[in-house]
Amino acid sequence: MIDPFDDNYFMKQAYLEAEKAFELGEVPVGAVIVANQRVIARSHNLTEQLNDVTAHAEMQAITAAAGFLGGKYLKGCTLYVTLEPCVMCGGALYWSQLDKIVFGARDEKRGASTVGNLYHPKTELVGGVMENECQAILQEFFRSKR
Numbered sequence: 001m002i003d004p005f006d007d008n009y010f011m012k013q014a015y016l017e018a019e020k021a022f023e024l025g026e027v028p029v030g031a032v033i034v035a036n037q038r039v040i041a042r043s044h045n046l047t048e049q050l051n052d053v054t055a056h057a058e059m060q061a062i063t064a065a066a067g068f069l070g071g072k073y074l075k076g077c078t079l080y081v082t083l084e085p086c087v088m089c090g091g092a093l094y095w096s097q098l099d100k101i102v103f104g105a106r107d108e109k110r111g112a113s114t115v116g117n118l119y120h121p122k123t124e125l126v127g128g129v130m131e132n133e134c135q136a137i138l139q140e141f142f143r144s145k146r
Contacts, residue, residue, distance in 0.1 A: 005037045007080070007102050011130045014080040014104070017044040017057065018137055024049060028137045031057035031081040033065040033074065033098075040077070041065035057081060058089040062096050073097045082134040084111035084127065090118035100124040104134025 010032055017030025021044035033041040043060035047053055058081055066072050078100040085093060085103065090112030093101060097120050106127060112118045119125060 007126065007129045010034050010039070010078070010080040011082070011102060011104060011134075013039055013042070014057075014082050015130060015133060015137075017042055018082045018134070021045045021057070022137060022141055028141050029057045029081065029083045031061040031079060033061050033077050033079050035065075035069070035074075035077045040068045054088065056086065056089050058085050059092060062092055066096070075099060078102060080129075082130075083107055083138065084113065086110045087112050087115055087118065093123070094118055094120050098123055100126065102126045102129050104128070104130045105138060106131070 013032045014030045017032065018028040021030060022028035026045040026048050030044045032039045041061045041064035043057045043064060045057050046055040046060060058079065061079060062074070065074055065077060074096045077098050079093065079098050080102045082104040084105065084107040086107065087110070101119060101123055
């Protein structure tokens, strides 16, 4: 049986958040956190809106999901994010102990993978889901800024 709630389905939800960031003039990165096939947190970059360099989509999503669950650990949850998490977010994701992290576009310059594996040893990592779409919105954003 085909699962309608697969990685592509939830990455599309994260992509919708990236579009919101784009409209706000933020770097278009979006994220959702899923538990039991249900989105429990939605977020996008807010660094410009909040004047806060730590207001990345992943950080916002971790905070919202922890609030929803009533605890700091996100065991049993999956993060879907349109861009590979940076080193800062990778560290926060380590401590949150997610079961799985799924990202779209790879970040060759600032991605957590540039410094090795920062994630919890039990966290599954999947990259390249909707990679072309996630990369295209980032390229469009930066092209419009130049």
